[in-house]
Amino acid sequence: MTENEMREFLTKAKKAARILAAADGGARSRAIVKMAEMIEAREAAILAANAEDIEAARSAGLTEAMIDRLALSPKRIGEIARGLREIAALRDPLGEIQDGWITEDNLKIEKVSAPIGVVGVIYESRPNVTADVAALCLKSGNAAVLKGGKEAAKTNKAIENALQAALQAVNLPADSAALLPDGSREAVAVLARQSGYLDLIVPRGGEALIKFVSEHARVPIVKHDKGVCHLYLHESADYEMSEKIAINAKVQRPSACNAIETLLIDRRIAAEFLPRLAKAFAAQKTELRGCEETRGVVAGIRAADESDWSAEYLENILAIRVVSGLDEAIAHIAKFGSGHSEAIIAQNYAAIERFLAEIDAACVYANASTRFTDGGRFGFGAEVGISTNKLGARGPMGIRELTTYKYKIYGAGQTRK
Amino acid sequence: MTENEMREFLTKAKKAARILAAADGGARSRAIVKMAEMIEAREAAILAANAEDIEAARSAGLTEAMIDRLALSPKRIGEIARGLREIAALRDPLGEIQDGWITEDNLKIEKVSAPIGVVGVIYESRPNVTADVAALCLKSGNAAVLKGGKEAAKTNKAIENALQAALQAVNLPADSAALLPDGSREAVAVLARQSGYLDLIVPRGGEALIKFVSEHARVPIVKHDKGVCHLYLHESADYEMSEKIAINAKVQRPSACNAIETLLIDRRIAAEFLPRLAKAFAAQKTELRGCEETRGVVAGIRAADESDWSAEYLENILAIRVVSGLDEAIAHIAKFGSGHSEAIIAQNYAAIERFLAEIDAACVYANASTRFTDGGRFGFGAEVGISTNKLGARGPMGIRELTTYKYKIYGAGQTRK
Numbered sequence: 136m137t138e139n140e141m142r143e144f145l146t147k148a149k150k151a152a153r154i155l156a157a158a159d160g161g162a163r164s165r166a167i168v169k170m171a172e173m174i175e176a177r178e179a180a181i182l183a184a185n186a187e188d189i190e191a192a193r194s195a196g197l198t199e200a201m202i203d204r205l206a207l208s209p210k211r212i213g214e215i216a217r218g219l220r221e222i223a224a225l226r227d228p229l230g231e232i233q234d235g236w237i238t239e240d241n242l243k244i245e246k247v248s249a250p251i252g253v254v255g256v257i258y259e260s261r262p263n264v265t266a267d268v269a270a271l272c273l274k275s276g277n278a279a280v281l282k283g284g285k286e287a288a289k290t291n292k293a294i295e296n297a298l299q300a301a302l303q304a305v306n307l308p309a310d311s312a313a314l315l316p317d318g319s320r321e322a323v324a325v326l327a328r329q330s331g332y333l334d335l336i337v338p339r340g341g342e343a344l345i346k347f348v349s350e351h352a353r354v355p356i357v358k359h360d361k362g363v364c365h366l367y368l369h370e371s372a373d374y375e376m377s378e379k380i381a382i383n384a385k386v387q388r389p390s391a392c393n394a395i396e397t398l399l400i401d402r403r404i405a406a407e408f409l410p411r412l413a414k415a416f417a418a419q420k421t422e423l424r425g426c427e428e429t430r431g432v433v434a435g436i437r438a439a440d441e442s443d444w445s446a447e448y449l450e451n452i453l454a455i456r457v458v459s460g461l462d463e464a465i466a467h468i469a470k471f472g473s474g475h476s477e478a479i480i481a482q483n484y485a486a487i488e489r490f491l492a493e494i495d496a497a498c499v500y501a502n503a504s505t506r507f508t509d510g511g512r513f514g515f516g517a518e519v520g521i522s523t524n525k526l527g528a529r530g531p532m533g534i535r536e537l538t539t540y541k542y543k544i545y546g547a548g549q550t551r552k
Numbered sequence: 553m554t555e556n557e558m559r560e561f562l563t564k565a566k567k568a569a570r571i572l573a574a575a576d577g578g579a580r581s582r583a584i585v586k587m588a589e590m591i592e593a594r595e596a597a598i599l600a601a602n603a604e605d606i607e608a609a610r611s612a613g614l615t616e617a618m619i620d621r622l623a624l625s626p627k628r629i630g631e632i633a634r635g636l637r638e639i640a641a642l643r644d645p646l647g648e649i650q651d652g653w654i655t656e657d658n659l660k661i662e663k664v665s666a667p668i669g670v671v672g673v674i675y676e677s678r679p680n681v682t683a684d685v686a687a688l689c690l691k692s693g694n695a696a697v698l699k700g701g702k703e704a705a706k707t708n709k710a711i712e713n714a715l716q717a718a719l720q721a722v723n724l725p726a727d728s729a730a731l732l733p734d735g736s737r738e739a740v741a742v743l744a745r746q747s748g749y750l751d752l753i754v755p756r757g758g759e760a761l762i763k764f765v766s767e768h769a770r771v772p773i774v775k776h777d778k779g780v781c782h783l784y785l786h787e788s789a790d791y792e793m794s795e796k797i798a799i800n801a802k803v804q805r806p807s808a809c810n811a812i813e814t815l816l817i818d819r820r821i822a823a824e825f826l827p828r829l830a831k832a833f834a835a836q837k838t839e840l841r842g843c844e845e846t847r848g849v850v851a852g853i854r855a856a857d858e859s860d861w862s863a864e865y866l867e868n869i870l871a872i873r874v875v876s877g878l879d880e881a882i883a884h885i886a887k888f889g890s891g892h893s894e895a896i897i898a899q900n901y902a903a904i905e906r907f908l909a910e911i912d913a914a915c916v917y918a919n920a921s922t923r924f925t926d927g928g929r930f931g932f933g934a935e936v937g938i939s940t941n942k943l944g945a946r947g948p949m950g951i952r953e954l955t956t957y958k959y960k961i962y963g964a965g966q967t968r969k
Contacts, residue, residue, distance in 0.1 A: 153886065157910050230909075238931050242920055249912070251942045334942055355772075355943040376965040383967035469570060491960045492647075493574050495666070503659055503963025512968070513959075514655050525668045525751055525956040526772040526944035539942040542930075543908045546920025548793040550800035551929070 136317040141325045144316065145280070145332035148253045151308035152278035156250045158307065160227030166311075167223035167270045169301035171216040174266060177297045178212050184293035185262070192286050204260045205287055215263045222270040222516040228534045229276050243545040248538040250276030252334035255315075255326055256519055257348060259340040260284040265294045267517040269312035275537035280333065282315040282323060324351040337532070339520040342447070357532060359523040361447045361473040362392030364505045367464045367490065369481035370401040374408060376502060377480045378415050384478065384504045386419045389451045392521060393476045393498075393508040396447055397454040399464045405457045406432050421451050428457035444471045461486050465493050472496060474523045476505035497523055497530035553734040558742045561733065562697070562749035565670045568725035569695035573667045575724065577644030583728075584640035584687045586718035588633040591683060594714045595629050601710035602679070609703050621677045622704055632680045639687040639933040645951045646693050660962040665955040667693030669751035672732075672743055673936055674765060676757040677701040682711045684934040686729035692954035697750065699732040699740060737764065744768040754949070756937040759864070774949060776940040778864045778890040779809030781922045784881045784907070786898035787818040791825060793919060794897045795832050800921045801895065803836045806868045809938060810893045810915075810925040813864055814871040816881045822874045823849050838868050845874035861888045878903050882910050889913060891940045893922035914940055914947035 136144070155163065174181070185207040192202050234246040254277045258264045265283055272279035283291040291314055299309040315322055327336050330353045337357045338348035345358050366384050368377050384395040400408060405428060413433040416423055423429075424439040433455075443454040444467070458464045468477055478500035479490040487501045498508045508531060510518025515533025522528045528536035553561070572580065591598070602624040609619050651663040671694045675681045682700055689696035700708040708731055716726040732739055744753050747770045754774045755765035762775050783801050785794050801812040817825060822845060830850040833840055840846075841856040850872075860871040861884070875881045885894055895917035896907040904918045915925045925948060927935025932950025939945045945953035 153910075153912075156912065236931065238924075238929060240924065240929060242924060244930065252912070355941065357943070373965075379965060379967055387968055493570075495570075495573065495669070496958060498959045498961060500961045501963060503961055503966040504968050506968035507655075507657065507659060507961065507963075507966065512655060512657060513661065514653065524772065524943075526774070526941075528943075529956055530959050539946055541913060542915045542947050544915060544917045544920055544924065546918060546924075548790075548796060549920040549924065550796055551804055551921050551923035 136322045136325055138325060141322070141329060142332055144313075145253060145329055147310040148278040148280055148313065149332060151310040152250065152252050152276075154308055155273065155276045155278060155311055158276070160229060162305065162307065163273055163276065164223045164227070166302055166305045166307050167219050167273055169305050170266065170270060170298050171219035171223070173297040173301040173304075174212060174216050174219065174294065177293065178209060181212060181290065181293040181297065182207060182209070184289040188287055188289045195286075197286065201260060201286070205262065205290070207262060207290065211263065215266050218263070218517055219266060219270050222267075222274050222534070225274060225516055225534060228274070228538050233540060240549050241547070242549055245543045245545075246540050247543055248535075249541045251537060251539050253278045253280060253332065254519070254537065255280040255282070255333050255336040257282045257323055257336070257338045257340065257344065258284070259344070260287050262287045262290040262294060264339070265291045265314075266298065268519055269298050271517055271519055271534055271537060273311055275534040277537055278310065279312045280315060280326070281312065282318060282326070285318055288318060320347065323348065327351040328353045330354045337520045355527070357520060357522045357524055357528050359392055359473070359475055359521050362394070362475045363397070363445060363447050363471060363473040364393060364395045364476045365397050365399055365468050365472060365478070366395045366505065367399040367468070367477070367479045368401060368404065368408065369461065369479055369483060369486050370403040371483035371486060372404065372480040373482060374411065377408065378412060380478070380480060380502070380504050381412060382415055382419060384506055385416070385421060385453050386451060387506055390449050391506065393505050394449075395453070395478075395505055397444060397456060397471070399456050399458050399467060402428070402457050402459055405429070409433050409455070416453065419451070421453055424452065424454045426456045429455045447473070461489060465490065468494055468496075475521070476500065476508040478503065478505050497521070553739045553742055555742060558739070558746060559749055561730075562670060562746055564727040565695040565697055565730065566749060568727040569667065569669050569693075571725055572690065572693045572695060572728055575693070577646060579722065579724065580690055580693065581640045581644070583719055583722045583724050584636050584690055586722050587683065587687060587715050588636035588640070590714040590718040590721075591629060591633050591636065591711065594710065595626060598629060598707065598710040598714065599624060599626070601706040605704055605706045612703075614703065618677060618703070622679065622707070624679060624707065628680070632683050635680070635934055636683060636687050639684075639691050639951070642691060642933055642951060645691070645955050650957060657966050658964070659966055662960045662962075663957050664960055665952075666958045668954060668956050670695045670697060670749065671936070671954065672697040672699070672750050672753040674699045674740055674753070674755045674757065674761060675701070676761070677704050679704045679707040679711060681756070682708045682731075683715065685936055686715050688934055688936055688951055688954060690728055692951040694954055695727065696729045697732060697743070698729065699735060699743070702735055705735060740765065741768040745770045747771045754937045772944070774937060774939045774941055774945050776809055776890070776892055776938050779811070779892045780814070780862060780864050780888060780890040781810060781812045781893045782814050782816055782885050782889060782895070783812045783922065784816040784885070784894075784896045785818060785821065785825065786878065786896055786900060786903050787820040788900035788903060789821065789897040790899060791828065794825065795829060797895070797897060797919070797921050798829060799832055799836060801923055802833070802838060802870050803868060804923055807866050808923065810922050811866075812870070812895075812922055814861060814873065814888070816873050816875050816884060819845070819874050819876055822846070826850050826872070833870065836868070838870055841869065841871045843873045846872045864890070878906060882907065885911055892938070893917065893925040895920065895922050914938070
């Protein structure tokens, strides 16, 4: 796509965004319910398109894990439709009066939530994201520009057809949710440069994608840089809980950005806990890498070097470091953490409150797995992405995070002195 | 400054930011009160430094208007100290529980305000900004990296000395508020690239400065792109109020970004209002440029061309366009407005509410001058800048806008299924 073609495409999205911003919440929610109905009604067409994508993926030699991410079934289509209905049922995030006051000039100011405008989301293979993101954007009055993985192109197109048919059925513009017509990397680079036409870009995927979009972006970007998450076992930690959460946070889905990469443990409990933990991880085939002290109590594991503390393995590998206490744990996380999700296991109230207050991350957990950093688990219905930004959305990004605000000022003829 | 020198400098600021984030609100407020006392105690030294800057400015041939912006006096120093005490007295913006709920997994989630980290602010000549920004950042738990105008270098240094003496007197790190040691444009470019060291950059000044920083920024940036603000006179407008507000919004300080550039007026009242308005503006020596219809009722003014509708004059020039009604006014502003401040004058309730709801701008006014878009007038004590961003801070940026948030999640051993 040339610069001009992109601008033409985005101008249509911008026009749709203006109509959505002025539409009432009921109309936006009804459109999402209609989307769910259309997805169900067109199940056969969507599955046929998906079968073509899967066949092409097999010929191209994609792994079974990748094909599983891509594959739809009547059950998964039902889940997509149910997800849309959940989003439709959420409270309207627009027009919320977040604050209000009277100034010294006797102006009445209201701070009111408002849509962002045109939101571009770049994602990888799971085709349910197409429907989720379109619905989250619509619910929050934004137009969505979608770019899914190449391997899901036909499936995404079939879903887009259903979504746009639903929009037209309720007299909202079809351009409210549109796939980028050109799925190339170059088109993504052109898109990311369109300040004035695109209000926000969200790269949702692996490090390479995020880096690529960051390098080209001239529009605001919401992303997570990396997911280097820690689990810290305080000396007051319960052992059973520590084991259960450590295994879950590392093993349940190592490829997720909210899985842990490093376990920190207090010196006072290391000799007691670490051998038992090592045994539990061995049963999960987790590769452990330890600091000197760790290797002193757990035989036969590889030495962790400096690069391990900042590694995002995204695999079933865990680095372990013994620390002298809370201060050293907080300092380690401040140095190596990526500001995503950090957890403490402890019974000590003061230690928990200090950890939660002082750790600078989107999500800080006491006595729970970091794997809960997720729009669905947070109760947001779904998520556009997870952010480690400190400007705008932070953490899981649902409909409220897809809004900005404006100040409405009600006067009676005031002029500035 | 080399890349390495900059990183060393920012590492000290980052360390200070961690200490500020953990300090309680009382300590941060007491430090600001101490800053006010130190500014007063060192009045003679600050005025002496200022006299040197003014002399250099005179030799360099700066205009009297620029010298007036630069000049301090005992009265202005008193105002700086009073401003600091006002900021100290504001409610602590940190640790505010903005939302809280229990999830389906029985996790208790709290959304809590938190500091951003290290904030860089680039500004021009007024030296009071040095104290204002340092105090706003300190109140919100952020470390401030300051870069003022070259012409105010000695004054800013004297103010920095007072601020840092205050910080040390209350045992907070002097690096909490520090001037960039190198005031060159190149140093600003190096600063703007330091993602991982700097969390936010705010260019506060003219279009050239903002453009320069935007081009180099690899860290999140808060800025206003332009201030193309409109005043729309609806057919239900009161004439006296319209004249008073139009004159104030254009003439009181034409160089401000919240001054209007274009006046839109309904056709039904144009023949009655425009000749009277033209006379009022003539008394203010305002240059008017009009559309065809405007020129039909006001003789002898220059024709506005397409470029006038998007011009930010920053001078005593006003473009005037006759519109058919609210729809055309909203469409004009959507096309040409910069999302800063937009105003309607009307008595009609429905017209006012539609204008405030549909115009996409940081501040939308009914029956008041756009000149109120200002942290001080909003009641924020002062402002770091005014933003037309839709991600993060929008409009005047005070202490609450210098915060992000994090989620604190309280569990009882939950793991992800």
